[in-house]
Amino acid sequence: MKLLILDRDGVINHDSDAYIKTLDEWLPIDSSIAAIARLSRAGWTVAVATNQSGLARGYYDLATLDSMHARLRELVAEQGGEVGLIVHCPHGPNDGCDCRKPKPGMLQQIATHYGVSLSGVWFVGDSRSDLDAALAVDCQPVLVRTGKGERTLSMPLPAGTLVFDDLAAIAAQLIH
Numbered sequence: 132m133k134l135l136i137l138d139r140d141g142v143i144n145h146d147s148d149a150y151i152k153t154l155d156e157w158l159p160i161d162s163s164i165a166a167i168a169r170l171s172r173a174g175w176t177v178a179v180a181t182n183q184s185g186l187a188r189g190y191y192d193l194a195t196l197d198s199m200h201a202r203l204r205e206l207v208a209e210q211g212g213e214v215g216l217i218v219h220c221p222h223g224p225n226d227g228c229d230c231r232k233p234k235p236g237m238l239q240q241i242a243t244h245y246g247v248s249l250s251g252v253w254f255v256g257d258s259r260s261d262l263d264a265a266l267a268v269d270c271q272p273v274l275v276r277t278g279k280g281e282r283t284l285s286m287p288l289p290a291g292t293l294v295f296d297d298l299a300a301i302a303a304q305l306i307h
């Protein structure tokens with residue numbers, strides 16, 4: 132199974148240090164939408180693992196989060212693709228959950244859903260916590276320069292991390 136797992140904010144849509152609190156604030160990275168559709172059409176299953184501490188912080192509710200993900204699905208479907216399982220961590224940094232990245236709980240949930248091993252599966256993120264979550268379960272850590280990627284790049288990366296400009300470059304690499 133060709134499985135690719137993506138972080139959301141900063142990879143699929145533009146991120147904000149003020150959180151993405153409304154559907155109107157959820158602005159897709161256009162080339163990322165096209166990349167997801169291209170990967171899907173090429174037989175890849177594209178899943179999403181996203182920290183959403185804004186829920187625990189009371190910045191937005193689950194209905195708002197779901198509306199963002201419905202919009203994502205619509206945009207990809209308009210280009211003939213589909214988005215797979217989207218898993219989010221609703222907890223805050225001090226809640227001690229098992230799903231908030233850098234913990235790998237969401238990645239493990241995705242692997243269980245699809246009945247596959249995570250070993251070598253590419254997990255694409257813009258933050259160090261994404262890379263560390265990948266390493267915790269033997270995924271291939273992949274950093275994009277979009278979102279917080281340049282900030283993440285300003286510090287040493289885990290050995291073996293792959294770096295791409297954006298998700299479109301990753302799709303070009305995987306589909307050849």
Ligand SMILES: O=P(O)(O)OC[C@@H](O)[C@H]1O[C@@H](OP(=O)(O)O)[C@@H](O)[C@@H](O)[C@@H]1O
Nearest residue numbers: 138139140147148150151181182183184
């Ligand atoms: O990149 P993903 O995992 O899809 O989502 C990140 C968001 O949940 C938010 O995560 C927050 O981190 P804290 O949760 O406050 O540490 C901040 O980095 C926000 O800027 C960001 O929008």
Ligand SMILES: [Mg+2]
Nearest residue numbers: 138140141257
């Ligand atoms: Mg992110």
Ligand SMILES: [Zn+2]
Nearest residue numbers: 220228230231
């Ligand atoms: Zn959690």
